[in-house]
Amino acid sequence: MEFRFNVNEVFKQPIVEITNNLIPPDYTGNRRMLTDTVSKVGEVINELGFASAKAQGLSRPLTSSDKLKNSEHSVYLAVDDQANYGRGAVAGLLKMGKKSLYVFDRQGREYKVTAPFLFDFYVPENRQRMGWGKYLYDSMLLKRDIDPVQVAFDQPTNPLLNFLDKHYGMKDPVKQNTNFVVYDGFFPNQEVHITPQLEYSDDEDERHPVGKSRVKPKYTLEFPDEDEEEMYRSKNLLG
Numbered sequence: 001m002e003f004r005f006n007v008n009e010v011f012k013q014p015i016v017e018i019t020n021n022l023i024p025p026d027y028t029g030n031r032r033m034l035t036d037t038v039s040k041v042g043e044v045i046n047e048l049g050f051a052s053a054k055a056q057g058l059s060r061p062l063t064s065s066d067k068l069k070n071s072e073h074s075v076y077l078a079v080d081d082q083a084n085y086g087r088g089a090v091a092g093l094l095k096m097g098k099k100s101l102y103v104f105d106r107q108g109r110e111y112k113v114t115a116p117f118l119f120d121f122y123v124p125e126n127r128q129r130m131g132w133g134k135y136l137y138d139s140m141l142l143k144r145d146i147d148p149v150q151v152a153f154d155q156p157t158n159p160l161l162n163f164l165d166k167h168y169g170m171k172d173p174v175k176q177n178t179n180f181v182v183y184d185g186f187f188p189n190q191e192v193h194i195t196p197q198l199e200y201s202d203d204e205d206e207r208h209p210v211g212k213s214r215v216k217p218k219y220t221l222e223f224p225d226e227d228e229e230e231m232y233r234s235k236n237l238l239g
């Protein structure tokens with residue numbers, strides 16, 4: 001997508017991460033220039049957010065500069081610096097954040113996790129199916145140091161489902177109640193799972209068959225080893 005201003009003067013890298021202050025990475029300049037730059041970044045985010053909503057048939061954009069300002073989310077932009085006679089163009093937008101979720105695996109076991117969440121993803125029509133989406137998505141995974149299966153996807157479209165299948169071999173999503181999906185490998189329980197265990201009272205009377213009604217279920221997390229546990233904790237997958 002092209003703009004009235006020189007995109008390469010605003011974004012100095014092929015992939016930029018924009019957070020709630022709307023200041024591009026590597027920004028240098030005085031106060032007046034900063035206001036101008038922030039306004040241009042806002043314009044880019046609003047235009048791509050609007051086009052994304054249109055492409056997905058949504059009545060309202062999922063991404064706007066105002067929404068980003070009031071969030072802990074990140075918008076990643078892919079920049080084609082060769083386009084528009086060297087003035088550059090924006091080749092894609094992806095909005096990520098972390099979200100606390102209750103998720104069910106295929107066996108119906110429930111987990112509470114805080115996980116990377118994909119809110120929005122868009123490549124302008126004239127650049128789709130040319131690899132820009134993969135480039136942007138891979139860059140985001142690398143920057144956040146996460147695997148594709150660790151991400152939860154909000155209301156994925158068919159193009160996105162195909163995209164995940166084609167590039168990452170992710171098939172057969174596990175649909176969740178509130179319209180997001182996850183994939184095998186997302187759940188801590190592939191190696192780790194929540195197992196109900198019975199905790200018996202020391203009290204003789206409570207161990208009597210009648211007292212069994214007072215036996216309390218206790219839920220524990222089982223880890224194959226300490227490194228595994230640390231990995232899940234460090235990635236906040238245990239919430």
Ligand SMILES: CC(C)(COP(=O)(O)OP(=O)(O)OC[C@H]1O[C@@H](n2cnc3c(N)ncnc32)[C@H](O)[C@@H]1OP(=O)(O)O)[C@@H](O)C(=O)NCCC(=O)NCCS
Pocket residue numbers: 052055056120121122123124127128129130131132133134135154155156157158159160162163164166
């Ligand atoms: C999904 C999207 C971001 C992928 O970006 P992209 O630059 O087209 O992706 P890449 O070129 O890296 O990969 C192409 C693959 O993505 C999938 N794909 C992309 N567009 C598709 C479409 N219109 N229909 C079906 N699959 C599509 C296919 O698997 C495709 O491979 P193929 O061309 O061999 O069939 C982009 O198509 C898009 O913006 N779509 C409209 C908005 C949207 O649906 N966003 C997802 C929000 S949940």
